[in-house]
Amino acid sequence: MKPNRLAPMAANRTNGAEHGYYVYAIAGTAPRLEGVRGVDGASPVFAVDRVGLSAVVSEVPLGEFGEEALKERLEQLPWLEEKVRAHEEVLERAAGETAILPLRFGTIYRSLEPVRELLERRREALSAALSQLNGKREWGVTATFDRKRLEQAVENGDAASALEGKSPGNAFFTRKRLEREREDQARALAARLAADAHLRLAAVSEESLREDGALLKGSYLVDRAREQVFRDALNEVASAGDPYGFRFELTGPWPPYSFVGSVTG
Secondary structure, eight states: OOOOOBOOOOSSOOSSOSEEEEEEEEESSOOOOTTOBOTTSSSBEEEEEETTEEEEEEEEEHHHHSHHHHHHHTTOHHHHHHHHHHHHHHHHHHHTTSOEEEOOBTOEESSSHHHHHHHHHTHHHHHHHHHHHTTEEEEEEEEEEOHHHHHHHTOOTTHHHHHTTOOHHHHHHHHHHHHHHHHHHHHHHHHHHHHHHHHHHHHTSSEEEEOTTSSSEEEEEEEGGGHHHHHHHHHHHHHHHGGGTEEEEEEEEEOOGGGOTTTTO
16 A cells, blocks of 8 residues: 555644544546545545535544544554555545545545635646646556675676685785675666666656655656556566566556645645
8 A cells, every 4th residue: 555645634624513524635527436435434425516626525523533633543553554544445436537636644624615615726726737647647666676686796707816816814805895896886786777767667657756765666657548558668677677686566556646746735
């Protein structure tokens, strides 16, 4: 499951009211949501329409999802995992019907009127974003590698000759130097293979993002009509990386979490 980015509850919440409205996503065409239940496990999910846009919402009890209660609940891992999974299931159902802009976990309003106001106030930006994302899904790719196999691939073929005739003391330091050189070469090779893989996948995607500090943890926005092209490209980079112990994990498809930006602000 793709991890959600948690955010505080939205403005216009209620204090002391019994129920609020949990907003999952914004859509252009209202998705069919018959039989879908919300994060509370009981309330039906439905669409709120305004100015040609729809918000996907469900009612939630504020005794569990109110601002203070939610802060406490976020520290309870079993509860959080259950609710994030339910949030994700609603998004996947909606995304299977139409293009959506997924909202962050914990976006809750005191009534439906502020939801309608959001649709009206941000109509132009929301419509443009939905148009850009229409027919596209997010895929994730993570790369790992076998360090031993990678270092073997850059093994210094002159190691034996470099040690020949050395005294035990000198041979020890020479061996350590060769090990450091091999490790440096392996790191450089890993970085190059990861960069090449990302560029290849980005070339067949509409948009792409790569997480800083990771060997390769990328998000790729792919047109549904080109998903097989994307898979073929991934197979190519996997084949190229296999001799060096590289492995690529594909996850998705997901609603386009990484490519929504701040249009719902």
